[in-house]
Amino acid sequence: MWRFVGYRLLQAIPVLLVVITVTFFLVRAAPGGPFSSEKAVIPEVKAALEAQYGLNLTLFQQYTSYLSDLTKGDLGPSFKYPGRSVNELIAAGFPVTAELGFYALLVALSIGGVAGIIASLRPNTAQDYIPMSAAMIGICMPSFLLGPILILVFGIYLEWLPVSGWGDIPGDKILPAVTLGSTYAAYVARLSRAGMLEVMSQDYIRTARAKGLPEWQVVTRHALRGGLIPVVAFLGPAFAGLLSGSFVVETIFQIPGLGRFYVQAAFNRDYTMILGATVFLATLIVVFNLLSDILAAWMNPRLRAQFAEQ
Amino acid sequence: MTTPVIANIIEAEQGTSLWQDAWLRLSRNRLALFGLAVLVLFILIATLTPWIAPYSYTQHNLDLGATPPSAAHWLGTDIFGRDMLTQIMYGGRISLAVGFIATAVALLIGITWGAIAGYAGGRVDAVMMRMVDIIYALPFMIFIVLLMVVFGRNMLLLFLAIGAVEWLTMARIMRSQVQSLRQQEFVEAAISLGLSPATIVRRHLIPNALGPIIVYTTLTIPSVMLLEAFLSFLGLGVQPPQTSWGLLISFGAESMEEYPWLLLYPGIAMTLTLFSLNFLGDGLRDALDVRGAKD
Amino acid sequence: MRLSALRILLLLIPGLFLAACGSGESNVVQGNRAGILHFGNGTEPQGLDPHVVTGIPEMNIVNALFEGLAVKNPYTLEPEPGVAQSWDISADGLTITFHLNPEAKWSNGDPITAEDFVWSWRRALNPAMGNQYAYMLYPLVNAEAFATGQLDDFADVGVAALDEHTLQVRLNAPTPYFIQLMDHHSTFPVHRPTIEKHGKSTDRFTRWTRVENIVGNGAFRLKDWQLNRRLVVEKSDTYWDSDRVQLNGIVYYPTENTSSEERMFRVGQLHYTQTIPLDKIPVYRAKEDSPYVNAPYIGTYYYLLNINEPPLNDVRVRQALAMTVDRDRLTSTVLHGSNVPAYSITPPGTLGYQPPTLFGYDVEKARQLLAEAGYPNGEGWPGLELTYNTSEAHLKIAVALQQMWKDALNIDVTLANQEWKVYLDSVDQMNFQMARRGWIGDYVDPNNFLDLFLCGGGNNSTGFCDPVFDDMIQQQAPRAKTREERYAIFDAAETRLMEQMPIIPIYTYTSNHLIHPSVQGVPSNLMDSVNFRYVSLENELGVIE
DSSP, rough: OOOHHHHHHHHHHHHHHHHHHHHHHHHHHSSSSOOOOOSOOOOOOOOHHHHHHHTHHHHHHHHHHHHHHHHOOOOOSSSSSTTOOOHHHHHHHHHHHHHHHHHHHHHHIIIIIIIHHHHSSSSHHHHHHHHHHHHHHHHHOOOOHHHHHIIIIIIIISOOSSSOSSSSSSSTTTTHHHHHHHHHHHHHHHHHHHHHHHHSSSSHHHHHHHHOOOOOHHHIIEEEEEHTHHHHHHHHHHHHHHHHHHHHHHHTOOOHHHHHHHEEEEEEEEHHHHHHHHHHHHHHHHHHHHHHHHHHHSSSSHHHHHHHOO | HHHHHHHHHHHHTTTHHHHHHHHHHHHHHHHHHHHHHHHHHHHHHHHHHHOSSOOOOOOOOOTTTTTOSSSSSSOOOOOOBBHHHHHHHHHHHHHHHHHHHHHHHHHHHHHHHHHHHHOOEEEEEHHHHHHHHHHHHHHHHHHHHHHHHHHHHHHHHHHHHHHHHEEEEEEEHHHHHHHHHHHHHHHHHHHHOOOOHIIIIOOOOOOOHHHHHHHHHHHHHHHHHHHHHHHHHHOOOOOOOOOOOOHHHHHHHHHHTTTTHHHHHHHHHHHHHHHHHHHHHHHHHHHHHHHHHHO | OOHHHHHHHHHHHHHHTTTTTTTOOOOHHHHHHEEEEEESSSOOOOOOOOOTOOOOHHHHHHHHOOSSSHHHEETOOOOEEEEEEEEEEEETTTTEEEEEEETTTTTSOOOOOOOHHHHHHHHOOOOGHHHHHGGGGGBTHHHHHHHTSSEEEGSSSSSSEEEETEEEEEEESOOOOHHHHHHHSSGOOOOOHHHTTOOOOOSSOOTSSSSSTTOOOOOEEEEEEEEETEEEEEEOTTTTGGOOOOOEEHHHEOOOSEEEHHHHTTTOOOOOOOOGGGGGHHHHTSTTOEEEEEEEEEEEEEEEEOTTTTTTSSSSHHHHHTTOOOHHHHHHTTTOOOOOOOOSSSTBBBBBOOOOOOOOOOOHHHHHHHHHHTOOGGGTTTOEEEEEEHHHHHHHHHHHHHHHHHHOOOOEEEEEOOOOHHHHHHTTTTOOOOEEEEEHHHHHHHHHGGGSSTTTTTOOOSOOOOOHHIIIIIIIIOOSSSSSHHHHHHHHHHHHHHOOOOOEEEEEEEEEEEEEEEEESSOOOOOOOOOOOOOOOOSSSOOOO
16 A cells, blocks of 8 residues: 555556746747737846846756756746745645635535435436436536526526625635536536446445435445546546636636646746646645545455455 | 336346447336437437528627517527527537547546556556546646647647546546455456456456446436536637537626526526436446346 | 456546536625625736736736825726825926825735835846836936946935935826835835845745735735645735725636636636637627627737838838728727727827828728739739747737738738747847737826837837937926827827837727626726726625526
8 A cells, every 4th residue: 555655656656747947938838928919028137137037048957947946946036036935825825726726625525426316226216317407507617607697696687796806805715616516516426326326236236225225324334435436537527627627717717826827827828827727726626536546445344355465 | 116027037048248238228217318319319410410500600780789589589699689599500520529529438448447557456546546646736727728728729629638637537436446346256256267458457457447438427417418518718629610518508608697698598408408318328327237137 | 458447447537527516606795795896807827026027917816915105986987095194296297205004015014105115216227137027117317227237326216215204205207106106016116124034135046925924015914825726815904994895705717718718707616707709798788788898908009010120111112011000990890899990000099199091991092002002903013921929819800900901002021920038039030021019008108009109219119210209208298297288299209100010000908807897996987907806706696596
């Protein structure tokens, strides 16, 4: 088990190195630089700007100096926000996005998981169709649509909840969490229903039933663990996706999260910020994929045995 | 569900093939049939649109502007005074094509990749899955912008770009399925019989992992349609006066209070497609699940 | 996953929801009582260093935190005293002497001296600074040479401190708009000890503008700055004119999504919005006591034509395209009457200047011109691509025009939207046939629009080059004795320009804001400039319905 974790963490090093290298050259190859603006910048000014940020060095020099700074944990200064370091921007944005992502995942798991499990117990009946259709609404409704609709209904017409902000007015975290979570609820519902159906037909479930266990115990004690494996496999990338995909929700609700910084950085060609956020996100993806693999292994008895042997 | 199941067993034991068997069971699932019918209808309409659309999709009537549904324009008009029904019909052509083709690309890559990684295990698995991690982490937007600069704007690129991101999750799901199936007796039996890995993957693993894949596919198609709208904002994808459901919905969302019909009808078209896909997907899944059917 | 885990999850969700309810009073009600203005500011400010920032959101904040020699009266746009109490202009117009207000202080209590300005302008012009608005000071003798590195000794630049409170500037040529420039942030003074404490004077990225460090000289001081959330300023008691400042503070919100901004305004979270979504205009206009404010703005929206490339290398084609844009119909329908049709590059009424109108909407003449150019009824048309940056408004205009050209001339124009930086790159490299462009004046003077089209100008982007035009703008106009004479030269120059039609003017910008009725002292003006010294809030007016 620990060997497996250690092995995977070792694998993370080449992964991150490749991500950094590809991203580094990718962003510099993209048209338009960090200092291009609508009003033409005179050559002298442009040269001065580039000198201030070391862009006058050769690409390779920039790359090695970036790597050496990175080993010290320094992600460099932001190009877009003079006076701010990338570390600082990430430190400001990440906790907010992580909190939003966590609530969204809770929403997704509770709505989607419950709908999927209920539906799987009586496939192809009303008990299947109704919860599944409800969960599916989330996927027909992308965030840019669901967000404004929820705001209009609960924020403006009913005046129950704030229309924007994060932690400023009580209750302002609800609508963003629901908006972001409901897209994923549909996935969770579909995956858990399918996974459950798969498991319910397995021999060990039949054995459990044959032993005379009540149906709900069969489900909770035996089926859930196997049935939710596909959901767990999906959770790792989903959480990483929530972090980068929360941009739309963060913009609609004026939330000061990392997603907004990241996408703005890409639009602004804020080289250091794009790189910094990508490295950060890549680390998270590696960690969460690892976590979801461990969790999936733990839930799957056969794989668990294999792990224990390793 | 007892009687049809018994009938199935009898038929299955009479030696019908897996696919005939599946079709038979699918045809007994009314919702799945409904889903299939709607999809066929939409595809038919999309194919015939240039001949059956009530209006030209480019013709403006700026003075008319956005009007609610009326006898002349059943689904209303947009801010340029263009007929919404026509817009939705033409939009469907693009959206359905993008949805199906790009998803097919993603499926093909994702399933192959995931199956190989999951089956091979060990070092091959590690390298392949870390590559997936890498692609996940790259800044997608910059990647698209670069693709456009290098290759210019074209539809083929659109499919590739979408396929390139959507296959990743597919690969992960496929891998985790194959990994757990691999441990099962029938696969071990197949290995001991000396079947080649390719045969085992194709004959035993992929068919058995189809359930979650079908489900995920039905979810991928709508998200691909919406992704297309986002790519259009980056400059890839369709350009006006061409349109797509994703674009119609994102523009409709901007003025949902003033002109709700601009959002409602494209939204309905897309939702109907999605629900149909899901019903069909569920039906297919149930129909193909041999063990489930014999339960 | 055991049931217990599931149960915990289920219990957490209602907890999230229960934290809701009872949102209390709106920002506007609270703000009106406490004298705090809630201001939708468009985007997160990139920074607060007056010699670094470039955008309007930054300007809105920097103008509250700093003050130049003169400020603009928001009603008349005429200069009025800022740090300088008064100024004398010599008879030849080449020397201006500013008399600084002895009461003017930095927010840490230090007096502001003439030497502060000399040092600040040296910093603003220093080539190492990379100040994009350094050209605001180019009217000074030798300023351009210093800023471009051709001159090393700042002593030769036309600015000097005669004594502690007297600043003298020498100009290259009489510059009627020079006093106006003193209200632009690139000419603002900055506090030398603070900047030097936190790094080199020309470093762009030091921490001197942080809440805990910054020293300014404006009517307000920085109180709180939370990235992408809000920036708060409070009234400064060291400001020389603080008795006249009525607001106790301003809260700036980075409202980059205009729909979100409008919704925040609707529920009373904002007093003032940066803009309004196009489709909301008719809704707000129909309201009684409408908070919608629409006024001319000194800017022009136009299409650049790359005159080096066929088919646009033929002036007749360019004219035909310009004549078949039905601007009246465009502005009255798609734009909901929010903008004014434009037929020239200079906005009409720029300090009394009326640009020439050489053409109008004329389909017949356009068809004839196109036929003469070799494309009768669009036959043989090689195609034309219109490039624009992604935005709903640009898209709507492009789609409308695409069809107008098809209807009038039977020619196909394809659209190509590009992501912002890609678009900037295309325009900069002249890698386009026709491209959308907008220009907002830095100061109120026709010169600011016409000098865009000098040969090889950085913002020309069309390939237009006419030595006679250049001579009129660069040599003749600055020497003009009277305003009439100067405007006559501009008129002749603009006529030459528009005969060649390197651009298709489409509309003159307007400023579009939602302003809560309790907000006083925010008159509409051509520069869309808010002078927060004049702003006050009336308490009695509640939330608008």
